[in-house]
Structure formats: structure tokens, C-alpha cells
Amino acid sequence: MTIGGVVCAMVITWQQREAAQTSEIWLFSPQHRDLYAPHIEAWNRKNPEMPFQLSLLSQQALERRLLSGFFSEIPVANLVEVVREMAPKTFAGPLDQIGFVDLTDRIKEEGIDELIHPAAFSPWTSRGRIFGLPHDMHTTTLAYRADIIEAAGIDLSAVETWDDLFEALRPLQENVGGNEREQVYILNFSLTDASQIEAILLQAGGNFFGPSGEPTLVDPLHAEVMCRLVNWVDGPNRVAIAAPEFRASGNFLKLEGLVLTNLMPDWLSSVWKKDLPELSGKLKLIPLPAWERGGRRTTVIGGTMMGIPRTSGDFEESWELAKQLYLSEEIAVSLYKETDIITPISEHWDHPAFNEPDPYFSNQRKAQLYIELVEDMPMRNASPYNNLANTCFQNALLQLRDYARANDAWDEASLMPIAMDLLKRQQAVLERQMSRNAFHSGS
Amino acid sequence: MSKTAPLQGGERSLNAYLFLAPFLLLFLGFTVYPLVKAISLSLQQTYGPGTSVFVGLDNFEYLVADPRFWKALSNTSFYAIASVLVQMPVALGLALLLNNPQVRGKAIFRLIFFSPSLVGIVFVAMLFGLIFEQRTGLLNTVLHGLVGFDLEFPWLETYTMPAMILAGLWMYAGFNMIYFLAALQSVDKTLLEAAEIDGAGIWQRFRHVTLPHIMPIGTFVIILSLIGSFQLFELPYILLDGPGSEDRGLTIVMYLFQTGFEVGDLGYASAIGWALTIVLLILGLVQLRLTRTK
Numbered sequence: 165m166t167i168g169g170v171v172c173a174m175v176i177t178w179q180q181r182e183a184a185q186t187s188e189i190w191l192f193s194p195q196h197r198d199l200y201a202p203h204i205e206a207w208n209r210k211n212p213e214m215p216f217q218l219s220l221l222s223q224q225a226l227e228r229r230l231l232s233g234f235f236s237e238i239p240v241a242n243l244v245e246v247v248r249e250m251a252p253k254t255f256a257g258p259l260d261q262i263g264f265v266d267l268t269d270r271i272k273e274e275g276i277d278e279l280i281h282p283a284a285f286s287p288w289t290s291r292g293r294i295f296g297l298p299h300d301m302h303t304t305t306l307a308y309r310a311d312i313i314e315a316a317g318i319d320l321s322a323v324e325t326w327d328d329l330f331e332a333l334r335p336l337q338e339n340v341g342g343n344e345r346e347q348v349y350i351l352n353f354s355l356t357d358a359s360q361i362e363a364i365l366l367q368a369g370g371n372f373f374g375p376s377g378e379p380t381l382v383d384p385l386h387a388e389v390m391c392r393l394v395n396w397v398d399g400p401n402r403v404a405i406a407a408p409e410f411r412a413s414g415n416f417l418k419l420e421g422l423v424l425t426n427l428m429p430d431w432l433s434s435v436w437k438k439d440l441p442e443l444s445g446k447l448k449l450i451p452l453p454a455w456e457r458g459g460r461r462t463t464v465i466g467g468t469m470m471g472i473p474r475t476s477g478d479f480e481e482s483w484e485l486a487k488q489l490y491l492s493e494e495i496a497v498s499l500y501k502e503t504d505i506i507t508p509i510s511e512h513w514d515h516p517a518f519n520e521p522d523p524y525f526s527n528q529r530k531a532q533l534y535i536e537l538v539e540d541m542p543m544r545n546a547s548p549y550n551n552l553a554n555t556c557f558q559n560a561l562l563q564l565r566d567y568a569r570a571n572d573a574w575d576e577a578s579l580m581p582i583a584m585d586l587l588k589r590q591q592a593v594l595e596r597q598m599s600r601n602a603f604h605s606g607s
Numbered sequence: 608m609s610k611t612a613p614l615q616g617g618e619r620s621l622n623a624y625l626f627l628a629p630f631l632l633l634f635l636g637f638t639v640y641p642l643v644k645a646i647s648l649s650l651q652q653t654y655g656p657g658t659s660v661f662v663g664l665d666n667f668e669y670l671v672a673d674p675r676f677w678k679a680l681s682n683t684s685f686y687a688i689a690s691v692l693v694q695m696p697v698a699l700g701l702a703l704l705l706n707n708p709q710v711r712g713k714a715i716f717r718l719i720f721f722s723p724s725l726v727g728i729v730f731v732a733m734l735f736g737l738i739f740e741q742r743t744g745l746l747n748t749v750l751h752g753l754v755g756f757d758l759e760f761p762w763l764e765t766y767t768m769p770a771m772i773l774a775g776l777w778m779y780a781g782f783n784m785i786y787f788l789a790a791l792q793s794v795d796k797t798l799l800e801a802a803e804i805d806g807a808g809i810w811q812r813f814r815h816v817t818l819p820h821i822m823p824i825g826t827f828v829i830i831l832s833l834i835g836s837f838q839l840f841e842l843p844y845i846l847l848d849g850p851g852s853e854d855r856g857l858t859i860v861m862y863l864f865q866t867g868f869e870v871g872d873l874g875y876a877s878a879i880g881w882a883l884t885i886v887l888l889i890l891g892l893v894q895l896r897l898t899r900t901k
Contacts, residue, residue, distance in 0.1 A: 228868070235655030235871050256871055257654030356764065356852050405759070406741065413743040548870070559853045593674065600669060600875070602662075603654050 187216045187477065188241040189485075190230070192223045193468075195434075195503050196245065200489055207485060214481050216242070223247065230254070233473070234263030242476040243486055245299065248287050248467035248544075249551060255290040256548035258603045264295040264471035265479060271297075276491070283541040284508040288469045290546045291377070296469030297490045300431070301508045303462045303537040304363060307428040307436075310448040310526055312336065312421050326392075326453045330403050333424055337403065352414070352426045354406035355397050355561050358554045359465050363427060365389055365557070366542040367463035368455040372553035373545040379598065381557060381591040387583035389455075391576045394565045399574040415439055427452070429465040430534050434504040437524050444524045449533055462537035464544065506534050549598055556590035649877035659874065666878035676879065678854050679862040680886075685768055686858070687836035690775050691829055697780045698828070702787035703813075717788075720781035728778060732845030735774040739763045763847060767855035771842055779835075783828050790824035791817065823898060830894035834887055840864065859883050 189204070191197050197220045208215040219241065221229065227250050233240035234254055240263075246254075254263050271277050271294055277285070280298055288296035306329075308320060316336055323329045333350045353360055365371070368389050374380045396404040407414035407423045409432065417423045419442055428436075428449060436443065451461035470490060472482045489495060496507035497517045506518070513535050521527035547553070563586050568574050624631075649666055653659040670676050701720050705713050723731065738745045739762040750756030763770055794817050802812045843856035850857035850865075859879065867876030 231868060231871070235657075235868075235873070237655065237657045253869055253871075257658055261654060261658050411740070413740050416743055555850075555854075562852055596673075600652065600872070602652050602660050603658060 187214060187243075187482070189216055189218050189243040189245075190226050190241040191218060191220055191245050192226050192247070193245070193503075194220060199495060199498055199502055203489060203492075203495065207488070211481070214478060216485060223250070226250075227253075230263070230473075233475070237475070239475040239477075240473050242478075242482045243470055243472060245468055245470050246296070251288055251296065251469060251471075252290075252546050252548045252550050254548075255295070255546055256601065256603070259291055259293060261603070262290065262295060263473055263475075265474055265476070266293045266295060267297065267472070267483075268292075268294045270483065274487075276487075279491070279510055280508045281510070281538050281541060283464070283538075283543050284467075286543045287467050287546050288471075290548075296471040297486055298508045299468040299470060299490060300466075300505045301534075301538055301541060302429040302431060302464050302466050302505075303534045303541055304427055304429040304452055304465050305449040305462065305533060305537070306425050306452050307433075307447050307449050307525070308425040309421055309443075309446060311446040313424060320448075320450055323450065323453055325457055325459070326455065329425070329453045330401075334403075336424060347422065349405035349417075349423050350403040350425060351396065351405075352407040352417070352423045353393075353396055353404035354408065355393065355565060356558065357406070357408070358551075358558060360427060361393070361558060361561070362554055363463040363465045364393065366544065367452060367460050369460070369542075371543075371545060372550060372557065373547045377545070377547055379549070379553060379591055379594045381553065381560075381594060382584065382587045384580075384584070386557070386587055387580050388576070390561050390564050390583045390587075391579040393561060394568055394579065395574055398565050398569065409435065410439070418443065427463075427465065431466055431503060431505050433522075433524065433530070434502070437504075445526055447524065448526050449528055449530060451533070451537060460540050460542065462540045464541055467544075500531060504530075506531055510538075548601075549594060552597060553594055556594050557587075560586040560590045645877045645880060648874050649881055651874040653873045654871045655873070662874065666875050667881075669875065670878050670882060675854060675857065675862060676859075676882070679857045679859045680882075682768065682854075682856065683837055683839060683858045683860075686771060686775070686839055687833050689768070689772050690779075690836050691832050693772055694776055694780050694783055694832060695825070695829060697776060698783035699787050699825075701780065701784040702791055705784070705788055706791040717785075720784055722781065723778050724782040728841045729845055731774055731778045732842050735770065735777075736763075736846050739770055764852050764855075767843075767847065767851050771839075771846065771856065774842060774846065775836070779832070783832065786824055786828045787821060790821035794820045826894065826897045830890060830897075833890050837883065837886055837890070859886075 189200070191200070197218050200218060204216050204218055226244070226246070230240055230244060230246065230250075231253060232238075259266070271285075276297070281301065284298040284301045285294055288294055288298060313320060313333065313336065318332055318336070320329070320332060323332055330350055337348050337350055353364075355361070362372075365386065368385060370383060370386050370389060371380060380386075395401065397406075405417065405423055407417040407426070418426070418436075418440055426432075436447075452463060454461055470486050472479060472486065476482045491509055493509075493512045493515060496509060496512045497515055499505050499507060500517055506513075512518075513531075518531040518535065519529055520531070522530040560583070564579060564583050567582050568579060571578075573579060648659075650661060650663060651659040652662045652666070704710060705716055705720075710716070741747060741761055742758045744762070746762060747756065747758050747760055750760075751758050798816050798820075799812055802816050807815065838860055839858045840860040843851065843858060844861060844864075847856040850861060860883070863876050863879040863883070866879060867873050
């Protein structure tokens with residue numbers, strides 16, 4: 165074992181020396197790699213003294229390597245793409261010890277902040293400092309099975325709130341015969357899906373943390389969201405079923421038309437096109453129904469940034485390449501065509517590609533719909549405790565569901581005090597964990 | 608023939624140290640230093656090893672009152688004890704079956720029972736993830752077909768620990784069976800024959816001849832399983848994609864991993880590590896005591 169350890173250490177040291185000669189970009193998405201590859205080749209032809217190479221890693225591997233590198237202060241890649249769930253984990257330490265370079269001043273000096281909606285920066289901003297270039301915005305719409313719903317003579321264009329939606333589609337849920345296998349549900353939603361829960365909470369106007377990074381779980385609005393979500397998935401007028409993305413069970417429900425609507429961030433539509441080609445032409449998109457009349461008609465799910473680790477050899481070279489990859493119109497258009505992801509750079513949105521009809525969504529001009537919703541995007545937090553806060557909120561939700569089941573109490577009046585109490589208990593857990601951190605206060 | 612002169616005192620001990628040096632260096636570097644470092648880390652709060660503040664015994668104080676740690680400890684203890692209670696009788700039963708001279712094709716059965724432990728725990732976790740899946744999972748589909756069971760029943764959410772114990776049983780029962788089989792094959796047949804001549808039935812022969820003979824191996828397997836179970840990590844990590852809802856699948860090692868390698872608090876992770884060490888030390892002492900008595 166010890167000999168193995170020595171050999172591993174030698175291999176790692178040797179690899180680091182090798183790595184020092186070529187700059188690396190770590191990515192988790194094969195589509196991004198394919199998109200960037202020709203541009204990296206062109207860059208390398210122009211800059212032979214500092215060539216870059218793309219390394220594709222699984223999300224978990226990338227996270228492990230990056231965090232291990234940051235925590236142990238050993239060099240990692242020169243540029244790294246990281247996702248929303250991971251980035252805040254790097255923000256737990258003191259500001260000057262965060263593994264990514266603080267890009268705030270450069271972003272402002274070069275006017276990049278004027279090109280991008282502030283909400284797109286929010287997940288990458290810790291204590292007022294920006295640590296990554298936003299890759300996307302991921303506004304979210306509601307996709308619905310137009311073939312089934314319109315065939316039943318139901319028009320969703322007038323739908324404004326979630327309650328409107330459920331009322332309009334209730335006949336389709338109730339019209340099914342006794343076979344449980346063929347039970348139709350209106351919405352794909354699960355009380356154990358962290359991203360869906362956060363998306364709905366943000367849409368409703370909630371947030372796990374306040375502007376100064378203080379936990380804000382205990383909030384009557386959050387309790388109200390809990391009461392309604394519990395009813396969505398388990399109440400006597402249940403409307404939702406879990407049809408998880410990337411899973412056979414979820415895809416089966418969608419293909420069979422057993423779930424009629426789905427939260428649809430822009431990136432997810434390309435996943436559906438690949439995994440569920442049978443649904444082409446059967447779907448349509450509408451803005452997300454609001455939590456209440458006049459409320460927000462979208463939310464946000466997911467997100468990616470490109471950061472420059474502090475150990476990156478040459479910051480200027482890395483910064484130039486990062487800007488080329490993220491600010492270029494050519495790449496932005498290809499990105500949309502290949503992945504349905506809409507660039508956050510507002511000046512590119514006039515490109516004809518963003519006005520093309522999409523046959524998968526019944527020839528709707530999909531990009532325009534997502535772009536129109538940008539102004540309504542909620543701000544997110546970048547707290548290193550966001551994942552824990554989400555878990556705490558989820559725990560409270562599940563406990564509320566168990567209470568409702570046990571007492572057969574589903575009305576808001578009965579559930580609200582219980583929800584508030586559960587939130588208090590979960591916030592205490594969160595605060596306790598946060599109070600340990602001597603290096604971080606605020607978001 | 609020339610004769611080598613015997614080494615004198617100083618020269619002799621120098622040679623001894625030279626021969627021991629490679630081992631000592633590695634032992635100091637990879638065993639003693641990490642242990643000492645783990646003690647010093649457990650007295651600090653860190654953000655990675657580069658940023659730390661001395662907090663004395665705060666980590667241990669926090670640990671004692673940390674509900675997540677106690678949840679992890681109770682989950683892990685439940686898994687460890689229940690696994691042993693389920694796995695041991697099954698492993699012993701399989702071993703008794705394969706030790707029966709009347710059973711044919713023993714080699715094939717041995718391979719079949721043993722093979723799950725060859726595939727790796729990650730594969731097992733993924734496999735059981737598919738079995739327990741809602742709606743399309745094997746279990747719900749079969750139960751629905753047989754008795755109209757709820758297709759949406761969330762096994763992994765509702766029965767997290769039993770699901771993991773079942774996966775552990777599938778993986779390790781065959782492995783433990785091999786130990787018991789080896790022990791059973793070493794039981795003196797003349798003793799069994801003598802007991803039979805004296806009128807002992809099957810149960811009496813098992814209870815008074817076979818069981819005492821295989822007990823040392825049984826104790827060893829139980830302690831080994833308990834220690835292995837307390838280090839449980841990959842199975843829930845893959846099966847539940849983390850600690851699961853309401854931390855129902857959180858284990859001590861998973862909590863240690865989350866704290867040290869996701870939060871970066873190596874200090875608190877070290878404190879958790881020391882708590883686990885104490886649990887394992889107690890189990891080790893129990894084993895020592897039991898085997899010494901025997």
C-alpha cells in the first residue's frame with residue numbers, strides 16, 4: 165500500500181509538470197467540448213506559445229478534482245466550467261482564499277456587466293464579488309402536451325396562475341379509467357427534487373438566504389409554498405407525479421402522456437430532443453403559470469459559469485480565451501443550435517437564429533419566449549450553504565407531508581402553523597452549521 | 608574457506624537501522640504523520656489545509672451535540688447490526704446447504720452465491736437503484752402485477768435502510784458463506800458420527816458439535832462485517848445519490864466525506880474520523896476479548 169502511495173505521488177507530480185506546459189480547460193458537457201474544439205484549435209494556431217487543451221470530465225470527477233485542488237492549493241486547470249450546485253462550495257472560505265480569481269473589476273472595466281442581466285451573475289457572486297463569467301440564464305417555461313390537451317379542446321393561452329392551469333387540465337386527470345398504470349397527472353413535480361423545489365420557491369418570491377447571506381427559511385411565504393406543494397403531490401386533489409429527467413421511469417411517463425406538463429428550462433429542451441424524439445411536434449411552451457395573479461411568469465433552473473482558478477499560470481491568456489468562448493456571437497449561435505441554451509449576452513439576441521421556429525415545439529419561436537422572460541428572472545444566492553438550506557427545506561416539506569397524511573389535514577389553515585414550526589426547526593439546523601464557519605459571513 | 612568476522616555492537620545496530628529504514632520512512636510518512644496530523648487537524652477549523660484557526664476541543668463539543676452526526680451514527684449502527692443479523696444466518700444457511708454431501712453441483716452453486724461480491728459495490732448500488740425505482744422498477748412492477756401494489760411506492764424514500772440492508776445481503780452473503788463453508792469443512796466428522804451413534808438428532812449435532820467448532824470463525828466474520836458496515840459509504844452514496852431524504856441514508860463516512868471534501872472543513876472531518884476510530888476500536892477490543900476467551 166505504501167509503495168502504491170509513493171508511485172501515485174510520483175505519477176501525480178510528473179503529471180503536474182506535464183500539465184504546467186499545456187493549459188487545460190475542464191468541462192463536464194460533451195456538447196460544450198464539441199462546440200469549443202474548433203475555436204481552441206484556432207486559438208492554438210494563433211498562440212502556439214500557450215496552447216490550450218479541452219478535458220472532458222464527469223461532473224462528479226470535475227467537482228472532486230477541483231475542490232481537492234482548491235483545498236490543497238495544488239494547480240488545477242486554467243479554465244473550468246462549473247455548475248450551479250457546485251460553484252457555491254468553493255465560496256465557503258475567506259474571500260482572498262477562494263480558488264477562483266475575483267473577476268469583478270475586469271467585468272466592470274470591460275463593460276461585460278452591461279451586456280448581461282444581473283440575475284445571470286447572481287449564482288457566481290459571493291459577498292459582492294463575481295467569480296465567474298455566466299454561460300447562460302436558463303429562464304424556464306412550461307412545456308405541455310399540445311397533442312393531448314388541444315385535442316381535448318382545452319386552450320391554455322389564458323392560463324395565468326398555477327391554479328388556473330390545474331383547473332383547466334383537471335378534466336384530463338379525472339377522465340381516466342380505473343387502471344393505475346394509465347393514471348394521468350397534470351405536472352411533473354417531486355418533493356425530493358432539489359432543483360424543482362428551489363425553482364418554485366424562487367418563482368414565488370422566496371429565497372433561502374437574504375441579501376446579507378443570513379438564512380431566511382422561516383418566512384410565511386415559504387410556509388405557504390410548502391402547504392401548496394404538499395397538496396400538489398399528495399393532497400386529495402393531487403395534480404403532480406415525479407417523472408424524473410434522465411431516468412427511464414420519467415421518460416416513460418412523458419412518452420405515454422401520463423404527465424401533461426413539465427418545467428422546461430432552455431437547456432432541458434435539447435435533452436428531450438435527444439431522449440424523447442417521439443414527442444417532436446407534440447409539445448408547446450407557455451410562460452410558467454404565476455404563483456398568484458400578476459406574479460412572476462418564469463423561474464430559473466441550473467446554470468454554468470466559467471472560472472479562472474487562482475493557480476492558473478497566465479491570467480490574461482485565460483481571460484482572453486474565456487471571453488472569446490463566452491462572448492462570441494458565432495459560439496452563442498452554435499450553442500443555441502446545438503444545445504438550445506440561450507446566451508446571456510443580450511446584444512446577440514437579435515441574430516436570426518434566435519427567431520427561428522422550432523419544429524420540436526410545434527414550430528413555436530421558442531428562443532423569443534425564453535428571451536422575453538429574462539426581465540422576470542429571479543435573483544439567486546451563492547451561499548456555500550445553499551445546498552444544505554435546500555436539504556433543510558426539503559426535510560421540512562417531507563415532514564409536513566407526513567403530518568398531513570397522518571392527520572388527513574390538507575387545508576392551508578391547518579398546515580401553516582405546522583409548516584412554520586418545521587421551518588424554525590430546520591433553520592436552527594442551518595444556523596448551527598453556519599455558525600461554525602469562522603471564515604465566511606454573508607453571501 | 609574464508610570466514611566473515613561477526614559484526615560488533617555499533618556496526619550491528621547501524622546495519623539493522625539501515626535495513627529497517629525503508630519501512631520506517633514509509634511508516635512514518637504514511638501512517639504516523641497522518642495520524643498526528645489528524646489529531647492536530649481535529650483541533651482546528653479549516654477551509655482546506657491552507658486556511659485554519661485553532662479551536663481547541665470545539666469540534667468535539669460540536670460533534671457531541673450535532674444532530675446530523677447522531678443521525679449518521681444511528682443509521683450506520685442500525686445498518687451494521689441489522690446487516691449482521693440478516694447476513695449471518697443466510698450465509699451460514701447457504702454454507703450448510705453446500706456442505707451437505709447430498710447436494711450436487713456444489714461448485715456451480717458456490718460460484719453463483721459468491722459472484723455478487725465480485726461485481727463491486729457501485730454496480731450493486733446501481734442495480735438496486737433500478738430494482739427499487741418507482742413505476743418502472745422491478746419490485747413495484749412485480750408487486751403491482753401480483754397484488755395490485757402501488758406502482759408509485761417510493762421504496763428508497765420510505766424504507767431506506769431495509770433497502771440498503773437487502774443490497775448488502777445480496778452482495779456479501781455469498782462472501783461470508785465462503786468463511787462458514789471453510790469452517791464447516793474443518794469440523795471433525797468422527798465427532799459428528801459419534802454424536803449420531805449416541806442418538807443426537809440433526810439440531811443437537813449442529814448445536815453441540817458443529818456450532819462450537821465454527822464459533823471462532825463466526826465471531827471473526829461478525830466482527831469483520833460490523834467493521835466493514837461502519838465504513839459504509841459507496842452503497843448509499845450511489846443508491847440514494849447522497850444522504851437521501853431527511854438524511855435517512857447518511858452514514859458516518861458519508862458525513863465525514865461531505866464535511867471534509869465538500870465543505871472543506873478537514874478539522875471537523877478529522878473529529879468525525881476520530882469518533883469512528885473509537886467505535887472501531889471498541890469493536891476490535893470486543894473481538895479480541897471474544898476470540899481470547901475461546
